[in-house]
Amino acid sequence: MRMTKQSRLHLPRVPARPGETPDFSYVQLSPAGAVPRPEINARARDMMSLSVELVRVLDDAGEAVGPWNPHLDPGELQVGLRHMMLTRTFDDRMQRMQRAGKISFYIRSSGEEAVSVAQCMALRPGDMLFPSYRNQGLQIVRGIALLDLMCQLLSNTRDMCKGRQLPVMYHSKPGNIFSISGNLATQFPQAVGWAMAAAIKGEDHLAATWIGEGSSAEADFHHALLFASVYQAPVILNVVNNQWAISTFQGYAGGEQRSFAARGPGYGIAGIRVDGNDFLAIHAVTQWAAERARTGAGPTLIELVTYRAAAHSTSDDPARYRAKDDAEHWPLGDPIQRLKQHLMKIGEWSEARHQALSTELEALVASSWKEATAFGTLSEGPRLNADLMFEDVFKEMPQNLKRQQALMRAERG
Amino acid sequence: MRMTKQSRLHLPRVPARPGETPDFSYVQLSPAGAVPRPEINARARDMMSLSVELVRVLDDAGEAVGPWNPHLDPGELQVGLRHMMLTRTFDDRMQRMQRAGKISFYIRSSGEEAVSVAQCMALRPGDMLFPSYRNQGLQIVRGIALLDLMCQLLSNTRDMCKGRQLPVMYHSKPGNIFSISGNLATQFPQAVGWAMAAAIKGEDHLAATWIGEGSSAEADFHHALLFASVYQAPVILNVVNNQWAISTFQGYAGGEQRSFAARGPGYGIAGIRVDGNDFLAIHAVTQWAAERARTGAGPTLIELVTYRAAAHSTSDDPARYRAKDDAEHWPLGDPIQRLKQHLMKIGEWSEARHQALSTELEALVASSWKEATAFGTLSEGPRLNADLMFEDVFKEMPQNLKRQQALMRAERG
Amino acid sequence: MNMIQALNSAMDIMLGRDPAVVLMGEDIGYFGGVFRATDGLQRKYGEHRVLDTPIAEGGIVASAIGMSVNGLRPVAEIQFADYIYPGFDQICSELARIRYRSAGEFFAPVTIRTPCGGGIRGGQTHSQSPEGIFTHVSGIKVVMPSNPYDAKGLLITAIEDDDPVIFFEPKRLYNGPFDGDPNKPAVPWSTHPKGQVDEGYYKVALGKAEIVRSGSQVTIITYGTMVFVAAAAAAAMNIDAEIIDLRSLVPLDVDTIATSVKKTGRCVIAHEATRFSGFGAEILSIVQEECFWDLEAPIQRVTGWDTPYPHAFEWEYFPGQARVTRALKSVLEPA
């Protein structure tokens, strides 16, 4: 075949590659307080604009403005700030520990802490969470001990996953947090099924699930929206649009033509786009969606517009594919800084308290780490019994696995 | 587990089951001529209403009205009527032949003839078609000989599929019609890939593909819309909403909450809903979408609102799951009757010519059938050589298949 | 009862005994399923226990997983085994893995029922036997009954099992046993002992093969449609064959297999699925590993050919009595 003509294929524009100056002009913003707040039982079709505008509560001065202001009391905001700071402190420490060879792999949520923390705080303990691998804030808010998280990261003798899962693939039955999968997007329709079961059982718990904007390209995203729409399942479907999927810009997931929230109304589901770095806006939107779900008004698709400030994972180097100081130019700032600014604005926080808190959290993380490593690390200390490899494949171990377990023991001498 | 509470799960409403009176009040109609016709290069987001309204040209009196009137000349309309009548005559005859045991299985397109015929006539011969199993009108318009279609249905010695495919799973390389699959929806994203290749090669052919509203629930539907949106592929994605998927009402595919065309704008794709029994409206909408694709204005998702007037297939009995005389109450009537009425209205047709034409077509189908059966039927006459079973698995037959072919011969003595 | 009635009875009983059991699938609710397996069950237990679903096998499996994690016991029907592939990722990356990756904290007791096999002129997309593929995925059990009695007992066991089970139903056997000759008049289950099915609750264990005929000359290891074809071929040759119906492929009853082959010294394996990398290869491997020193002739596999299942050549593809006979001859008088 000879190619004589020019290609006419359209390719999504990527704003800034290495060496180029960051350019976020493509991000559609709405002024803080500008977007109206519909009734809880409003029909998806009657609030389509919510899916393309951007719900914001915190203005540039750090004031909480507009109809979406959740009017949370300062104490709750301080708890939220603490959770976000703990998440970041934890992330940064674990990143260093991976570099030090203590754990095999790590994924940070830097710059996206408000997503998991504010959303989880707006839900009830009985609500079931189906996270992606970048939602550690959910574990923090639900009170999973740092020790437990760290032991999982270390695949050590106290690992909740018995050494079977990659680091960060946590789960917690008591915490109502489902097992995280290494396969993208699979949790999305599972959450809808969980919610369908809640409805069938006549319970008013809801399910919430998170997916990256890149992963929304997977079939599971469509199945989730479709089943949620058909059965009006009590579920909150969250797309975390942090602009990047490893090296792939969000335009390649469809973000160039339309917002991700806009997929919702196409399926007859409420779609709402929110400032993913605005703790108050996220909390308000999530509470609104939760009330819709609980009152039988149907599912909601929330797009959280944020930015992946760090590398995709410890295996990744973003300098290869995006402008180096991108994150500093992100128009929606940093979630921790913005909530801190607001708390200080309303006289409920100070630099001194902030300093004290971060020192406290550093110490907390450090002591937990010390405790965790006592149970073994990748390179040193006690190791899990390899026999565990053969358990939980089935409820009872079948003949062939018993036999293989014995062979494995023999091999190891 | 004990279930104490009432289920709160929502289930889509099915308007009329056997014994109930047909009820089509759920179908959103727009008056003929009422829906505006946007510019070819209009952006999807600026014409969202097109995806929920209903483009209609023929009014109840049979007049062609409004901005979507394609102003086709009477000759072309007469050709269209002929194609639709031939499709129906062919379908009815093949249905009878299946009942007579001459073929194993058949699927009619009764009541939906305008979809394939009008759309195909609005496209160019170089445009590639990726049909479902209910688009025989495409084969008729593209001039595939009845003899070839019938021999495929008979899996006889002249079968284009060499006996490998179920009846109706045609293909035609010269006719630019892709091989039909028994697996629902798979052709939808394949058509997008074909269109991407056309763009890469700098050609201005487009791809058109058809899917049932029920099949739009499959992952392939989402992949097609997503890839079409990301690469702005020159493709026309058609959802034939004939209200039923075997026994499953369209509400179970998401049609209760929102139109199928509305999925388009959610992905940033033009979505347009058209009266699927209105030859002129379908032709106009398809031509509009084709021009968009050819001029690089992007893909279009068309929902054709029609009714499956007959059983799903020869294996199905709709009396088990829907009101018996449903079809007669369908608010959009019958596509053949409506075009006939229009042609008579404009003085280009008469009962006499209609009679003559149907007699001619009956004869044509009958003679083709006679010719086809001479090459063998399911029960009598010459049979294909079973050796063919082993060919075309690969381009060259590998050792193991040669060996198995020999064994098969030995078995047959 | 025929096999459809037996399956219906199993689901009826489980819906009645356990409020956590729900049925879901395409056309299974109001309509009762394209093969009528769920006929009448929505009327009896309501629309919230017997759910019609969108046509999305991936969505069906995924939502069934979520439901099961929330305490229900979904029984999902995939209309034809040929259409299970859109759900493949959710089955082998998720359903099979949830207990393992959560160290047993979460589990997904989902049963997936699906009709398989040819013989009904369904062509390449309504005739497949993909069971072998699923036996390679650690964490799911795989079952295929060959008669109404087993079908009911195995399905009840599968639904009560806390591990995921894929339950293959040889559709050619729905209405009666079939000896491989499509020209013979059909035999109804009512005339067959395995068609005598108790109305009530009973179980057939997973992982237990059944010796449907004990014999001394050769062991025929088979399952599903081929059980009756093999029996008929052996009878026609009148040889004293021991015929084993595996019933469940995972877990596999290696003891019954090995004991038999050690006794007979000869082995034929028969299934309808494509030969290359079909489940017969695993059975053959196990027999070779367990019984090598007892084998008096090469083990033979009787299978479908390594092609799709062609519409017009269904009976040339199907491993009928001629193919079984040839294999039996070669193990009895090896060249």
Place this chain on the structure above:
Amino acid sequence: MNMIQALNSAMDIMLGRDPAVVLMGEDIGYFGGVFRATDGLQRKYGEHRVLDTPIAEGGIVASAIGMSVNGLRPVAEIQFADYIYPGFDQICSELARIRYRSAGEFFAPVTIRTPCGGGIRGGQTHSQSPEGIFTHVSGIKVVMPSNPYDAKGLLITAIEDDDPVIFFEPKRLYNGPFDGDPNKPAVPWSTHPKGQVDEGYYKVALGKAEIVRSGSQVTIITYGTMVFVAAAAAAAMNIDAEIIDLRSLVPLDVDTIATSVKKTGRCVIAHEATRFSGFGAEILSIVQEECFWDLEAPIQRVTGWDTPYPHAFEWEYFPGQARVTRALKSVLEPA
């Protein structure tokens, strides 16, 4: 060249020779792929020949099929073999069937590249070896090279082949041969003869196995990562083993296999994938069928266990030298 450079060179050459060749996949364009296999190719051939895609394996395979039907030769990368399942339906219901069902009028010359196997601490979702599953699907060719020279020649052949090919790349071998001992210092390909790769165009035929070491005592049939592990184990035992690297699983080089086992009378089969219904079962079955009368001991399979690939127990799961040695011993001195 290491294996990544060899694969990159193959794609570079084919992009240069044939304007119909396009590359597509997740992160393969600007970034050059998570394993760098397509590094520099978008810069060299442009964004319209080397396409970044959405994260949708099903969409990638489906659109590649459509492109191929329109005259292109897409080479699609699936980032990890563990993530090929969302594309499974398009692969086995469509890609494998298009030539057959259209009686050869349409065909889909798509090549799917995907890294497989463990040994990089990837845990259960970055370590799988699903090749066996695809060998059961009639209509697709399945290839797995074990070194840079073969990787380049086989990939060029696969891209030019008019049938669909799934091309598995044992990722542990990307940077060097590996004898199964993770504690030994890594050996680069530069020190290995198979790392001496011509810069230019050349082909290695599909369906031809390579005898990497000829010997008389036992035949070791293997492919991918296990080629070097098996060789090291045999060397350590210093036995005179004949080692066969299959290179392509479909079509399979039965003649080379049978000739060798007839000569040695003993056979060990080794692969990294899970044992039950793995490809080893088909190889074992064929050897048993072809060489029964020549076998002096039961054929042994050396494989991964029937569990997912656990993160913390990677080397207890991996079929290392100890497992190979045990099998060799048992075929050489059967109990």
